[in-house]
Amino acid sequence: GESVGLHLPTLSVQEGDNSIINCAYSNSAxxxxxWYKQESGKGPQFIIDIRSNMDKRQGQRVTVLLNKTxxxxxxxxxxxxxxxxxVYFCAERRGSYDKxxxxxxxxxxxxP
Amino acid sequence: EAGVAQSPRYKIIEKRQSVAFWCNPISGHATLYWYQQILGQGPKLLIQFQNNGVVDDSQLPKDRFSAERLKGVDSTLKIQPAKLEDSAVYLCASSFSRIEAFFGQGTRLTVV
Structure with a gap:
């Protein structure tokens, strides 16, 4: 079935520290x-993506790591x-129509 | 560049009533998505259009939900009749080719 969360984990960090947000995925295809960022009352906003044949990609202040194993x-x-x-969401894109x-x-x- | 426009922003209806949501995607974006986001969960894909054709509606409750995309541009999502569990934010998104999807602010539906 599709990945749907039932709980919302919370991470609290001090301003200036580094944050690490984790996600497990199920579909190897x-x-x-x-990664999307969603602020209160707004739709999700694209942050960064990574192709499945890569293990690391860096953006401005953000880094995504992928461990396929x-x-x-x-x-x-x-x-x-x-x-x-x-709220930060991980998402998977798959299929010929980019689902x-x-x-x-x-x-x-x-x-603060 | 104008973003994805959705209306209305909020809607309150009684159960068994019908409701319609409207989405105007970013100009030139061939792919349009409708998502349902229940409080505390990630968005769930309801239907995906490529131009004016449906490419995925596997999670659309077709007994009560319907959607159409007029001339490959604007789209409407309808619920008839609504149930209490349909209370959620309905998000519309659009994308061009394999570039990231851009989301609207969503319509918050409350069914009482």
Missing amino acids: SDYFI VKHLSLQIAATQPGDSA VIFGPGTSLSVI
């Missing part, structure tokens, strides 16, 4: 993995800022 994905945010407070399936989210709270 996915060709891209994506254990089907694990992580998002690292450097020097976390109050504006990073949001995007969301996983369970993690709520990140940044303490």
Whole structure:
């Protein structure tokens, strides 16, 4: 079946510290993995994606790591800022029509 | 560039009533998605259009939900009759080719 979260884990970090958000995925057929950020009252916003044949990709203040052996994905945010407070979702993109399936989210709270 | 527009932003209806949501995707985006997001969960894909054709509606409750995409541009999602468990945020997203999906702000539906 599709990945649907029933609980929302929470991560609290001090401003300026690094954050690590983890995600487990189930489908080995996915060709891209994506991280989205969702602020209260808004739709999800694309952060970064990684192709399934890569194990690391860096963006501005963010790094995504992919471990296909254990089907694990992580998002690292450097020097976390109050504006990073949001719910973060991992998602998988698969199929010829780029179906995007969301996983369970993690709520990140940044303490000033 | 204008984003994905959705209306209304909020809707409250009684169970067994009908409701319709409207989405105007980003100009030129061939792919349009409708997602249902229940509080505390990740978005669940309901239906995906490529131009004006449906490419995935495997999780759309077809006995009560319907969607169409007019001339490959705007789209409407309808629920008839609504149930209490349909209370959720309905998100529309669009994408061009394999570039990331852009989401609208969503319509928050409350069924009482």
